[in-house]
């Protein structure tokens with residue numbers, strides 16, 4: 196039996212020497228030392244031996260077991276780094292899966308582009324709070340108490356006197372209260388209206404409000420700045436026109452149209468055959484608004500304007516549904 200064990204150990208030594216990887220070594224451990232392994236079977240057979248032979252045979256069994264175990268451990272250790280080496284079928288020349296890096300949301304890009312154009316004209320970019328008081332959102336801006344825009348259907352009211360701003364114009368009141376004229380400021384940001392969502396309305400949207408106050412500012416300055424903005428944003432061939440309108444906080448007030456970006460003014464479905472599309476509202480700041488901010492309307496005059504970021508983005512990129520901006524569908528977002 197001792198001779199048989201010696202043969203077995205020799206056989207195991209050779210097999211371990213030849214074993215190429217962790218899997219082969221594990222198989223050998225099972226073959227020799229496992230529950231029904233070859234060495235284990237010898238151990239189990241010890242009690243069938245005559246009593247006199249048992250101590251010597253037991254010792255030989257243990258020595259065989261220890262030696263094979265040690266050889267397996269040593270070999271496993273010597274494989275070292277090669278255990279974590281790539282499999283033979285690994286092709287390092289295959290292209291990777293690629294990363295999808297994050298990028299700016301199209302609304303943010305457009306808002307930035309608008310502010311960038313006005314920065315180029317010398318305007319400062321200022322931000323203010325989304326939660327406003329009734330005073331800054333309405334009263335200071337010359338809204339009569341019964342004005343329909345104050346109706347609960349349009350405004351999200353919070354506790355007490357607070358509300359979610361319905362435009363970013365209140366930021367301008369805060370600027371006029373805190374600094375001295377002259378002013379030239381654009382205020383970008385999120386605004387809220389309690390309206391049903393459809394292809395052209397959303398209860399959260401974005402606005403860029405702008406104003407300029409100095410001595411001797413007149414409507415010609417307003418037209419010049421907004422025409423230059425339109426040509427910068429939509430392209431040099433774009434024309435503008437100003438139609439009379441009404442806002443409580445400007446007098447006179449106007450809507451700004453641009454020649455239709457889709458048909459170059461020829462008339463199409465987008466401009467409803469008129470050749471023009473409305474992009475913003477504007478006007479000369481109402482004397483009451485200046486007086487509310489402790490500015491003498493006899494000394495200071497100013498123009499102001501406000502545009503919807505979604506609206507101009509939709510014209511610029513031919514997007515027909517405002518909800519696309521808010522659905523976070525990568526098929527839409529990855530186009531920008």
Ligand code: 2NL
Pocket residue numbers: 364367368402404405406442444445475476477478480481484499500501502503
């Ligand atoms: C619109 C119209 C407008 C203004 C915003 C403004 C700012 C000051 C004083 C008075 Cl400091 N007005 N901003 C003026 C006219 C129109 O926005 O339809 N926006 C989407």
